[in-house]
Amino acid sequence: MEENFLETIFLTLKLASVTTLILFFLSVPIAFYLSRSHGFFKFFLEIFITLPLVLPPTVIGFYLLILFSPEGSIGIFFKELFDMKLIFSFPGLVFGSIIYSLPFMVQPIYAGLEKIPAQLIEASFLMGKSKWQTLFKIQLPNCMPAIYTALALTFTHTMGEFGIVLMIGGNIPGETRLASMAIYDSVESLNYQQANQYSLILISITFGLLGLVHFWRKKILNR
């Protein structure tokens, strides 16, 4: 096992956790907006959110590289305001992951909200509740299976991200070296045993998480 094996695994889990947490709070309002509106803006938003699902990660990575670079608009903004470097840094990876994993959080929550019978929401409105009270007391608690799915998919998907890491992250141990990057690196240097170690860890965590979510969903849906 290589020297900073655990460090790399830990960094991968940290990135996945931070991304999942931020994305959750970002995606609930987006999904709520999508479930309520029918406008032209919704049309664009839906396409924009689906894009990361189908585009090669290298395309997203390429544009993020341009934007995040010290000469890029977002790069300059963060440099001036927070003295923060986005390229080849952990915060940059978080930004990239948020865009990359956005559909995996928004889509399940959106679908979950859509599936709630309209009458539940109408009943809540007639009881004088606001749309936010209705969201937090009725809509979200009644789409927990969808939320579990969204959290698990986002977490595991972020853990396995590679294309964007390659473009904007690089391979700095403890800063941007993720498990997927380490696997690529190991194979490049013909260290198959190390690649296997990283791969097995990734598979185990992913399998465990998906299993857990499957179990929770079953428990809720079966009652």
Place this chain on the structure above:
Amino acid sequence: MNLGDFVSISGVSGSGKTTFLKILSGLIQPMNGNIRFGDQPWLDTQKRFLLSPKYRKIGMVFQDYALFPNMNVLDNIKFAAGQSFNENFLRDIIDALGLENFLTRFTYQLSGGQQQRVAIARAIISKPQVLLMDEPFSALDETLKKSVLSFIYDLHQKYFFTTLVVNHQISEINAFSNQFLKFEGEKLVAYLPKMEYGFMVEGIILAKKMVDLEIYQVSVSYQGHTFEIPFPAKEAGKLQVGDTLKFGSISR
């Protein structure tokens, strides 16, 4: 609508009864028209005015109950009650509707009839000024139906809820109604106003229903439309099926 009315709505399924209730409650906005409750405007499409459903103080019993699956029975009722509610009134409702034994159960663990009673409890806990009920007794057996019905009528008398009930078929609740609406082909086709206005209508007794309440099922023609309404037998005297009945002088 007026304060304290008890309106019975009939019509075949798909004729717009539920839509009518949703328009009254503000859940659906019609293209044009206006709604007034007493002297309070609720909707006026010409003035582009709409009173939000949450200010209308409406209690609604949905056709398929619309109970919240994430809450138990008591929480469902308390959620409807909001911040301030009367603990005694809650007790009364729980007793009258026989909900005592499953307050901590979740709604998906209840039978249809039990869910329906929770839905009724939830609609009246906030003492609404208008109570809308969409087939509220469809899953209750005869005994329960009678006790729930008389409880609602008592509340109606006591708190003066304006009450609108949708009934798929003619039912006992119509006996308490002072107005009748009939829907057909997605339109309101007939309106039988309060009897006490002193107009004369003729009815033929079709059958005797609910022996212990002594109610006749009477067929009444008004402005070319036929309503089947129940009529309390004690006011009509001893009558037989097939007899003709004259309304008008009798205040209901």
